[in-house]
Amino acid sequence: MRYLFRKIGFYLVALWAAVTVNFIIPRLMPGDPVDILLAKLGQRGPVTPETRKSIEALLGAGTDQPLWSQYTEYLHNLVTGNLGVSVTFFPAPVTTIIEQTLPWTIGLIGLATLISFVVGVGLGTLAGWKRGSWLDSLIPVTTMFQSVPYFWLALILLFALGSIWPVFPLNGGYDVYTVTPGWNAAFLRSVIYYGTLPALTIILSSVGGWMLGMRNMMVSTLSEDYLVTAEAKGLRPGRIRLRYAARNAILPSISGFAISLGFVVAGSIVTEAVFSYPGIGSALLQAVSGNDYALMQGIFLVITLSVLGANLLVDLLYSVIDPRTRTRG
């Protein structure tokens, strides 16, 4: 229980830090984002005083308001879910855009990462178990894939499987012309068809890391005394491999999974840029290229929140798998 409180306490502190970083960055940077944003908004239509006020609270204005009251107003806006209005997608508020794009990112990147983790850990277990087998010698090849910059691998695959042999579509999240979004079979099939190539590139570039980590932990675990004991008891090799070796070897991989979730969201930006996927990363890039600071800050906040949430989830899961973490306190 104490472990639980400690963890939740840490994430509350981290949440506060992230929100504060989000508050400070626009105020530290040179230039006046508020003026740029208001000028852009002015071109699209009249700016109401409320909009002006919320943008000033979000990004900091040259007003004589003390920093402290700016901060409380910013926090108040966050709690009430008021993140301002986007310039790029004009009349839409930032929260709506995030609501529309987030499911795409979580669906594609989340699923691909999960598949990559499961496959990588599975193969790593086998490679560590049979050291020196053909699977083991495959590992340098997969790490090669990992050191290839992700977007380059994606570009080459897109070039090969999209242009030369047109097996997969070149860009987008679904067939815009023939399918209507919703819970119908045609739409889901289209989403899966369009998502396969992006997912494949993510899996190809990340599976090597999981495999190598798991394989090395497996090798270390195999020389533990309790495995010799298990062998001496005459347990079946399959049982030793899964229940004795793999279960202990997987622990660092799981905590690594929590850390990598941050890179998942980061990777999503590049993935979505290459495949023009309608997720939150594309929205962030559009916001950056259009100097849409309100949308940018909002997306950064959401990305941070989802990473924190996912980390908390993995931490709680970890305490279930490894009872030692709970007692250590």
Added chain:
Amino acid sequence: MTLTTQAADPAGATLAEPSRRRRSLPPMTTKLAIGLTLGGLILLFGLLGPYVTQDPSLVHDYGLTGPSGAHWLGTTQTGQDVLAQLAHATRGSLTIGAIVGVLTLLLSAFFGVVGAYAGGWVDEAFSLFTNIMLVIPGLPLVIVISSYVPDKSLWLVALVLSITGWAGSARVLRGYTLSLRNRDYVIASRVAGEKRWRVLTVEILPNLIPLLASQVVFAVIFAILGEAGLSYLGLGASGSFTWGTMLYYAQNGLALRLGAWWWFVPPGLMLALFGAALSLINFSIDEIINPRLRDQTRAARRGWRMSRQQLAKAKEAGL
């Protein structure tokens, strides 16, 4: 007798020195040799290449020509020499990698090692700070920061990359320092009355060197790939040549659609080769940190699974 040994001592010391030092250096395996050769060649190319190639920005009136005698790697859309660009880009990317490597080393060693060694509230505070930096996603933060600054120098990009990238290594270093701190020889040296900074620098730091080295190698890979991604998105340092900016211009010049492989393949390949070289070096360092990775050979493991008769037979055959 004592005189002769003393006289022979200098020679003996010089002889003993390499063998003592060899223990802290990784054994020369094929992996390490390939890694060092590849990395060294790319480093040389980045150092010397810009002096012997043509002007990378020089524009010709013939665009997008394939490899030829005049341009070994062909030209870009505006007739710039790809090989010259590649040489300058190599230098740019390696510079970023070097700066970030050094900054990450300093930051992670400070927050990881010093915090863990000092203990108490310093450790608590440092570790909290590290963990917070770890969970705040790096690339989005880099993008947000760099979008506010229109004119970025190479140094600023490197600084931002190292600020967002040091936390992982600090956490690894902290864990290892905590375990070192309570080893018998460290406690013994403290009981013997050595000063705190001396215990840290003479007793603890040398044992951390392999780990520090592998973390720096990771940081360099992370930085070069991170910068390439950032530049590919059009958010890199302005007016600089790196592998990432080359890919950015190749992408914008429709090199992929036009099939101009000589433009987009070399920078990506350089990134991949350098990354692979550094990973190969890291494998060898890993085997020092974790001796279990090299202790068990396949033969040893086979013996472990053999039945008693088979084992006896194998022993007889061995004898």
